[in-house]
Amino acid sequence: MTDWLNILLQGALLGGLYALFAIGLSLSFGIMRLVNIAHGDFIVLSAYIALAFIQATGINALASLAIVVPLMFALGYALQRGLLNFTLSGGLLSPLLVTFGISVIIENVLLQIFGADIRRLHAGAIETDSVAFGGIAVGVYPLLVFAVAVIAIAGLQVLFYRTALGRAFRATSDDAGTAELLGIDNRHLYAMAMAIAMIFTALAGVLMAIRTTFDPAAGPIRLIFAFEAVIIGGLGSLWGMLIGGMVLGIAQAVGAALSPTWQILAGHIAFLIVLVIRPSGLFPHTRD
Amino acid sequence: MILLRTRGLRAFYGDFQALFDVDLDVEEGETVAVIGANGAGKTTLLRAIAGALACDAAMVEFDGRAIGGLRAHDVVHRGITMVPEGRKLFPSLTVEENLMLGAYCGRAGAWNLARVYALFPVLQELRSLPATSLSGGQQQMAAIGRALMSNPRLLLCDELSLGLAPVIIRDIYACLGAITAEGTTLVIVEQDINRALEASARFYCLQEGRVALTAACRGFDRAAITSAYFGV
Amino acid sequence: MAGFRVDRSTRESRWFAGFLVLVFIALATLPYWGGPGDMRLVSEMAYYLALAQLWNLLAGYAGLVSVGQQAFVGLGAYALFYLTSQFGIHPLVAVALAAPITAAISLPMALAVFRLRGAYFAIGTWVFAETFALGVSLVTPLGAGSGMSLTPAIMTQIAPDRAGRELILYWLSLAIVALVCAIVYLLLRSRYGLALTAIRDSETASDSLGVDTFRTKLTIYVVTAACTGMVGAFIFLQKLRLSPEAGFSVNDWTVVVIFMVVIGGIGTLEGPIIGMLVYFGLREMLADYGTWYLILLGAVAVVIMLTAREGLWGLVARRFNLHLFSVRRHLTR
Numbered sequence: 089m090t091d092w093l094n095i096l097l098q099g100a101l102l103g104g105l106y107a108l109f110a111i112g113l114s115l116s117f118g119i120m121r122l123v124n125i126a127h128g129d130f131i132v133l134s135a136y137i138a139l140a141f142i143q144a145t146g147i148n149a150l151a152s153l154a155i156v157v158p159l160m161f162a163l164g165y166a167l168q169r170g171l172l173n174f175t176l177s178g179g180l181l182s183p184l185l186v187t188f189g190i191s192v193i194i195e196n197v198l199l200q201i202f203g204a205d206i207r208r209l210h211a212g213a214i215e216t217d218s219v220a221f222g223g224i225a226v227g228v229y230p231l232l233v234f235a236v237a238v239i240a241i242a243g244l245q246v247l248f249y250r251t252a253l254g255r256a257f258r259a260t261s262d263d264a265g266t267a268e269l270l271g272i273d274n275r276h277l278y279a280m281a282m283a284i285a286m287i288f289t290a291l292a293g294v295l296m297a298i299r300t301t302f303d304p305a306a307g308p309i310r311l312i313f314a315f316e317a318v319i320i321g322g323l324g325s326l327w328g329m330l331i332g333g334m335v336l337g338i339a340q341a342v343g344a345a346l347s348p349t350w351q352i353l354a355g356h357i358a359f360l361i362v363l364v365i366r367p368s369g370l371f372p373h374t375r376d
Numbered sequence: 377m378i379l380l381r382t383r384g385l386r387a388f389y390g391d392f393q394a395l396f397d398v399d400l401d402v403e404e405g406e407t408v409a410v411i412g413a414n415g416a417g418k419t420t421l422l423r424a425i426a427g428a429l430a431c432d433a434a435m436v437e438f439d440g441r442a443i444g445g446l447r448a449h450d451v452v453h454r455g456i457t458m459v460p461e462g463r464k465l466f467p468s469l470t471v472e473e474n475l476m477l478g479a480y481c482g483r484a485g486a487w488n489l490a491r492v493y494a495l496f497p498v499l500q501e502l503r504s505l506p507a508t509s510l511s512g513g514q515q516q517m518a519a520i521g522r523a524l525m526s527n528p529r530l531l532l533c534d535e536l537s538l539g540l541a542p543v544i545i546r547d548i549y550a551c552l553g554a555i556t557a558e559g560t561t562l563v564i565v566e567q568d569i570n571r572a573l574e575a576s577a578r579f580y581c582l583q584e585g586r587v588a589l590t591a592a593c594r595g596f597d598r599a600a601i602t603s604a605y606f607g608v
Numbered sequence: 609m610a611g612f613r614v615d616r617s618t619r620e621s622r623w624f625a626g627f628l629v630l631v632f633i634a635l636a637t638l639p640y641w642g643g644p645g646d647m648r649l650v651s652e653m654a655y656y657l658a659l660a661q662l663w664n665l666l667a668g669y670a671g672l673v674s675v676g677q678q679a680f681v682g683l684g685a686y687a688l689f690y691l692t693s694q695f696g697i698h699p700l701v702a703v704a705l706a707a708p709i710t711a712a713i714s715l716p717m718a719l720a721v722f723r724l725r726g727a728y729f730a731i732g733t734w735v736f737a738e739t740f741a742l743g744v745s746l747v748t749p750l751g752a753g754s755g756m757s758l759t760p761a762i763m764t765q766i767a768p769d770r771a772g773r774e775l776i777l778y779w780l781s782l783a784i785v786a787l788v789c790a791i792v793y794l795l796l797r798s799r800y801g802l803a804l805t806a807i808r809d810s811e812t813a814s815d816s817l818g819v820d821t822f823r824t825k826l827t828i829y830v831v832t833a834a835c836t837g838m839v840g841a842f843i844f845l846q847k848l849r850l851s852p853e854a855g856f857s858v859n860d861w862t863v864v865v866i867f868m869v870v871i872g873g874i875g876t877l878e879g880p881i882i883g884m885l886v887y888f889g890l891r892e893m894l895a896d897y898g899t900w901y902l903i904l905l906g907a908v909a910v911v912i913m914l915t916a917r918e919g920l921w922g923l924v925a926r927r928f929n930l931h932l933f934s935v936r937r938h939l940t941r
Contacts (some may be wrong), residue, residue: 123727192906271452271481367723
C-alpha cells in the first residue's frame with residue numbers, strides 16, 4: 089500500500105517540474121498565440137548555460153540560477169523582439185516553422201559545442217535528503233521543485249490579475265490592435281511575455297538538470313511533456329498546468345514501476361485519453 | 377491655436393487608396409464632425425490620425441509636430457486617443473479593468489477612475505462585470521471612459537451611435553459636454569448627421585475618400601450637405 | 609460568359625511535362641549509363657521527394673502542419689517487416705499492403721488528433737509518433753527494442769541475385785515517386801484540390817459555402833498517411849534493418865522533409881522538387897562538416913520563412929509568373 093502511495097506522491101511532486109515546463113509554452117501561446125516548438129530546446133539550453141557557468145566558476149547548481157534566469161530573460165526578450173515578432177503576422181505556418189528551425193539549430197549547436205555526452209548538474213546534499221511524512225520518505229528536492237512551481241503559478245496569478253502589466257497582457261491577448269490604440273506597445277509587450285516565459289523555462293531547465301540527465305537531443309521530449317501538461321490541465325488555465333503536470337507525473341510514476349519505456353508511454357496514454365474523452369482539458373479556462 | 381492639421385493626407389489599404397489629399401484643421405477645444413456615407417473614408421481618416429494606419433510623417437501634424445506614421449501607442453502618448461468603432465472593449469477584463477487599462481500610458485490629467493464614474497454612474501455599479509456583458513449603450517460609455525482615462529488632448533470618436541437606440545445616443549451625446557468642458561478637443565465621426573451637426577462647431581463631409589464639403593454647422597444648408605454626402 | 613474557355617494547362621506546363629518525361633526516361637535507364645552509387649542516390653532522392661510532396665500536400669494545401677509523419681513511415685515499415693516475416697507475403701506485395709494498413713491506423717488517430725488545432729495539432733501528431741515508437745518497442749513479435757531484419761529468404765523473392773534486386777528496387781523507387789506525385793497532382797487538379805485551396809484561404813468561408821472541410825481534411829490526411837506508409841515500407845525494404853528509433857526518427861523523416869518543402873516552396877508542386885535538390889546539394893557540399901549542414905538548413909529555413917515565405921520556387925514563380933504543373937484553371941478566350 090505504501091508503495092502505491094509513494095508512487096502517487098513521487099508522481100505528484102514530479103508534476104511540479106512539469107508545470108514549470110508548461111508555463112513557458114502556455115504563456116507564449118496565451119498571450120501571442122505562438123507555440124514555441126523550440127521550447128524544450130530552450131529548457132535544455134538553460135541547463136547547458138548553467139553547466140558552462142558551473143564549470144567555469146564552480147558555483148552550486150542552484151546558485152547558477154542567479155545568472156541563468158536573467159540571461160534567459162534577456163535572450164527571450166531579444167528573440168521575440170528581433171525575430172519571432174516578425175512571424176506573428178504569417179499565419180500558422182510562419183511561427184511554427186521558424187521555431188522548428190530554431191529548435192534544430194539549438195540542438196545541433198549544443199551538439200557542436202558540448203558534444204553528445206550525457207550531463208547532469210549537481211546541487212549537493214539536497215539531491216538526496218529526504219523528510220519523513222507519516223512513514224513515507226519524501227525527497228527534499230522534489231518538494232522544493234514542487235514548491236517553486238506553486239509559487240511560480242501563484243506569482244503569475246498575481247501578475248495577470250492584479251497588476252497593470254497583467255491587464256496589458258490580457259488586453260493584448262484579446263485584441264492587440266485596440267490595445268495598441270490605448271498606448272500599449274505590442275512589440276515590447278510580446279517581448280516581455282517571451283522574456284517572462286523564459287524565466288520559468290530557465291528555472292525548469294536548471295531544476296530538471298539537477299534531477300535527471302540531459303544531452304543536446306533532450307529538448308523535444310520536454311516540449312512534449314510541457315504540451316501534455318498544458319492539454320491535460322486545460323488551455324488557458326494557470327492552476328490547470330499544475331494539475332495537468334501532476335496527472336502526467338502520476339501516470340509516468342505508475343508506468344515507471346513497470347519499466348522506463350512504460351514511464352513515458354504511460355504519460356502519452358494519459359494524454360491521449362484526456363484528448364479523446366475531454367479535449368478541452370480538465371480545467372478549461374472560463375473567463376474570470 | 378490649431379491642434380490637429382492634416383495636409384494632403386493619403387492612406388492605402390494595400391493597393392487600394394482610401395483617402396485622397398484630405399486637408400483638415402481642428403482648433404484646440406473645438407468639436408469637429410466628420411460625416412459621410414459608408415465607405416467614405418471616415419474611419420480610415422481617424423485611424424490614420426491615430427497611427428493605426430500608415431501614412432507619411434508630414435501628412436499629420438499635432439500640436440505643431442509631424443506625427444504621421446508614428447505607431448498608435450506613440451500617438452496615444454502624444455495626446456490623441458481614439459474610441460474605436462464598435463466599442464472594442466476587452467472581453468477578458470472587467471469594466472473597471474478596461475477603464476484602468478486606459479490609464480496604462482500614464483498621461484497625467486483631470487480624468488481618473490472616480491471622475492469617469494462620476495460622469496457615467498452606471499459603470500460604477502457594473503464595474504466588476506466582464507465588460508462585454510454590458511448593454512450596447514453601457515459598453516459605449518465604458519469605451520469612452522476608457523479613452524478618457526488616457527487624458528487625451530484630442531479625443532477621436534468613431535461612430536458612437538452605432539447600433540444604439542436613440543434614447544441611449546442622446547444620453548451619450550449629453551456627456552460630451554462634460555468632456556469638452558475640460559478643454560478636450562473632439563473629432564466625431566458619425567453616420568447620424570443630425571447628432572453630429574448638433575454637437576459640433578464645424579463639419580467635414582467626406583465622399584469616396586475626399587473632402588467634399590466643409591463649413592460651420594450652424595445654419596448651414598441641409599440640401600448642400602445631402603448632395604455632398606451622396607455625391608450628387 | 610460566351611467566348612471563354614477554361615484551360616487547365618499553359619504553354620510552360622506543356623513544355624515542362626515533356627521535359628519531365630525526358631528526365632524520367634533518363635533516370636529509368638540510369639543503370640545502363642550511370643555509376644555504382646548513382647542508383648542508390650537517385651533512389652534516396654526519389655523517396656525523399658515522395659515524402660516531401662506528401663508533407664506539402666498536407667501542410668501547404670490542406671493546412672495540416674504535421675510534425676509526426678514519421679509515425680506513418682515507421683508503421684508502413686513495420687507492416688512490411690511483419691507481413692513478410694510472419695506471413696511469408698512477397699515483399700513487393702507487402703510494400704503495397706503497407707498503404708491500406710497505415711491508412712487504417714491513421715483513421716482513428718486522425719479523429720483524436722483533429723481535436724487539436726494549429727501548432728498544438730502539430731505537437732499532437734508528434735506525440736502519436738512517439739507513442740507508436742514506444743509501443744512498438746514493447747512488442748516482442750515486432751522485435752521490441754532491437755528491431756527486425758529482412759532475411760535473405762525474404763529478399764530473394766524479389767530477385768535471386770543482388771544485382772537483380774538492386775535493379776528492381778531502383779525502378780520501384782522511381783515508380784513509387786511517380787505514383788505519389790501523380791496522386792498528389794491528380795488530387796490537386798480534382799475538386800478536392802479546389803476545395804483544399806478554398807480551405808487553405810479561408811476555412812470559415814469554405815464551410816459556409818458547403819465545402820465539407822472536416823471530411824476533406826480527413827480524406828487528405830488518411831490518403832497522405834497511406835502513401836507515406838507505402839514509402840516508409842519501401843525505404844526500409846532497401847535498408848533491410850528496422851528499429852523503433854530508425855523507423856520513427858523525427859530527424860530523418862520529418863525535419864529533413866519539412867526543410868525541403870519550406871526551402872523549396874510550400875504550397876506548390878514545384879517547390880518540393882527544388883527543395884529536395886537543394887538539400888542533397890547542401891548535404892554533398894557539407895559532407896565533411898558533420899552537423900553543420902543541419903544548422904545551415906535550419907538557418908536557411910528560418911530566413912526563408914521570414915523573408916520569402918513562398919520559398920525559392922515562390923520567388924521564381926512570382927518573378928516570371930511561371931507555373932510548371934498545370935493544377936490551376938485559366939480563363940482564355
